[in-house]
Amino acid sequence: MATDLKNLSVFSTDELPDVSLRRFAILVSEWNTEVTEALFSGAYQTLLQHGAKAENIIRGNVPGSYELSLASQWFAQRNDIDAVIALGCVIQGETKHNDYINHAVAQGLTNVGLKTGKPVIFGVLTPNNQQQALDRAGGKHGNKGDEAAITAIKMLGLQQQVYSKF
Ligand SMILES: Nc1c(NC[C@H](O)[C@H](O)[C@H](O)CO)[nH]c(=O)[nH]c1=O
Numbered sequence: 001m002a003t004d005l006k007n008l009s010v011f012s013t014d015e016l017p018d019v020s021l022r023r024f025a026i027l028v029s030e031w032n033t034e035v036t037e038a039l040f041s042g043a044y045q046t047l048l049q050h051g052a053k054a055e056n057i058i059r060g061n062v063p064g065s066y067e068l069s070l071a072s073q074w075f076a077q078r079n080d081i082d083a084v085i086a087l088g089c090v091i092q093g094e095t096k097h098n099d100y101i102n103h104a105v106a107q108g109l110t111n112v113g114l115k116t117g118k119p120v121i122f123g124v125l126t127p128n129n130q131q132q133a134l135d136r137a138g139g140k141h142g143n144k145g146d147e148a149a150i151t152a153i154k155m156l157g158l159q160q161q162v163y164s165k166f
Pocket residue numbers: 029030031032063064065066067088089090091092101
């Protein structure tokens with residue numbers, strides 16, 4: 001199963017960059033808060049464990065995952081933010097509403113990253129049911145919040161490499 005092939009919740013920390021001076025925004029959807037709070041905790045603690053400072057991490061709450069794109073743009077456009085981590089959980093319902101949200105937020109977050117040139121990390125779970133969500137928010141499949149934090153750190157390292165002088 002694809003899930004078994006790649007799980008960033010297990011990762012090497014050998015080559016992570018120094019992020020002690022980097023500033024992060026973590027945006028959290030208020031839908032499915034049992035899941036999104038677990039994602040936030042994972043992302044926040046992972047940032048701290050890998051050198052980020054608590055005073056350099058700002059949290060913002062959004063009504064739902066669909067609002068993550070605009071909120072991410074607001075934060076990413078700030079000069080005092082280096083990376084944005086967007087966390088949400090969109091559980092499939094009876095209609096196709098989840099599909100529209102998921103596609104909108106995935107494209108929206110991508111657009112913000114491309115527009116601002118800053119890492120905007122897609123930390124939105126798109127499960128079929130609550131159990132699949134819990135499994136990926138600190139359960140048997142790890143914590144996508146941890147993975148989102150590591151991804152942000154890695155992207156800042158790559159950005160530094162790209163823009164540093166040879
Ligand atoms: N059903 C879920 C939603 N729905 C709300 C939307 O995200 C949005 O806030 C609304 O359509 C108004 O613009 N959001 C989630 O994050 N998770 C869901 O399961």
